[in-house]
Amino acid sequence: MQEIIKVRGLTKSYGDNQVLKGIDFEVHKGTMLALLGPNGAGKTTTVKILSTLLSPDQGEVTIAGIDLSRHPEQIRKVIGLTGQSAAVDELLTGSENLIMMGRLYQLSKEQARQRAEELLVDFDLVDAAKRKVKDYSGGMRRRLDLAISLIASPPIIFLDEPTTGLDPRSRQTMWQMIRLLLDSGTTILLTTQYLEEADQLADQIIVIGGGKVIARGTPEQLKAKVGQDRLEIRLKSIEDFELVISILEKYSPTQDQDKLTVGISIKGDGSDLKPILDLLEYARISPAGIEIHRPTLDDVFLLLTNGEEVDE
Numbered sequence: 001m002q003e004i005i006k007v008r009g010l011t012k013s014y015g016d017n018q019v020l021k022g023i024d025f026e027v028h029k030g031t032m033l034a035l036l037g038p039n040g041a042g043k044t045t046t047v048k049i050l051s052t053l054l055s056p057d058q059g060e061v062t063i064a065g066i067d068l069s070r071h072p073e074q075i076r077k078v079i080g081l082t083g084q085s086a087a088v089d090e091l092l093t094g095s096e097n098l099i100m101m102g103r104l105y106q107l108s109k110e111q112a113r114q115r116a117e118e119l120l121v122d123f124d125l126v127d128a129a130k131r132k133v134k135d136y137s138g139g140m141r142r143r144l145d146l147a148i149s150l151i152a153s154p155p156i157i158f159l160d161e162p163t164t165g166l167d168p169r170s171r172q173t174m175w176q177m178i179r180l181l182l183d184s185g186t187t188i189l190l191t192t193q194y195l196e197e198a199d200q201l202a203d204q205i206i207v208i209g210g211g212k213v214i215a216r217g218t219p220e221q222l223k224a225k226v227g228q229d230r231l232e233i234r235l236k237s238i239e240d241f242e243l244v245i246s247i248l249e250k251y252s253p254t255q256d257q258d259k260l261t262v263g264i265s266i267k268g269d270g271s272d273l274k275p276i277l278d279l280l281e282y283a284r285i286s287p288a289g290i291e292i293h294r295p296t297l298d299d300v301f302l303l304l305t306n307g308e309e310v311d312e
């Protein structure tokens with residue numbers, strides 16, 4: 001797959017605060033990379049550097065084959081940015097904001113008007129189009145922000161915490177829009193503190209902490225790092241509970257007598273599931289419930305940002 005964004009050895013200090021200490025990553029064309037990290041990890045700094053708003057101290061960045069240090073002006077033509085703090089003009093209407101940005105990107109008046117209309121429809125802002133942005137809700141602003149970054153139909157977009165502060169429903173709507181962008185072949189670099197967001201949307205994740213990449217992989221790979229899946233079998237009676245403990249003894253089950261629940265670590269590919277269920281069936285036990293618990297990205301994040309060593 002083509003690496004449309006490539007970052008090598010990126011460093012950046014503010015005074016004597018070294019925020020990025022050599023970051024490497026790449027994003028394949030048409031996919032999403034999520035950049036995760038706690039507050040102050042350097043996510044916004046990275047996005048600002050990649051979108052030419054801030055110059056790095058060291059490192060190489062290539063975007064769509066363009067060298068960032070040599071041709072920042074060309075990079076601006078292939079990217080769209082939705083920043084962490086909204087860049088809309090409060091006193092203009094949603095429609096005016098879009099058209100103004102279209103003109104900045106050198107669309108003709110007619111093109112800018114047409115593109116603005118399309119985006120207002122796509123982002124469910126038709127009713128609000130003629131209202132001043134200062135009267136928009138947080139969710140409407142975020143949608144307008146994203147719409148603005150798409151005005152010139154860029155093949156690559158950077159989204160810096162696009163759903164922070166949104167209620168669950170607005171977040172879902174935003175996710176749908178982001179998925180549509182991915183479906184249409186757009187390459188996305190997204191930063192987030194919501195692990196679920198990275199889990200839902202991203203093809204690859206990198207976690208930054210202490211100025212370095214401390215983990216990378218697919219959501220599944222990262223979850224696999226924190227340990228095994230667990231099978232929990234809830235029984236209907238104390239007799240069943242005791243019987244199950246004895247027949248599953250070789251799996252070293254954990255037991256919770258109050259909840260009549262037996263827990264077993266299982267392999268992620270589910271290969272030990274059938275033998276276990278067969279044993280239950282053979283003993284004629286029908287459980288009250290069976291659940292599989294997978295580690296969440298929250299577990300990964302806590303583990304990593306507590307400074308514990310995790311192999312890459």
Ligand SMILES: Nc1ncnc2c1ncn2[C@@H]1O[C@H](COP(=O)(O)OP(=O)(O)OP(=O)(O)O)[C@@H](O)[C@H]1O
Nearest residue numbers: 014019037038039040041042043044045046084193
């Ligand atoms: N213009 C600046 N001048 C000085 N220090 C800065 C500047 N911008 C950011 N920093 C510092 O750099 C570090 C990284 O900031 P950055 O905004 O990149 O973090 P972030 O990962 O985006 O955090 P958040 O999750 O809070 O958005 C922080 O310690 C911050 O205080």
Ligand SMILES: [Mg+2]
Nearest residue numbers: 043044045084
């Ligand atoms: Mg930030």
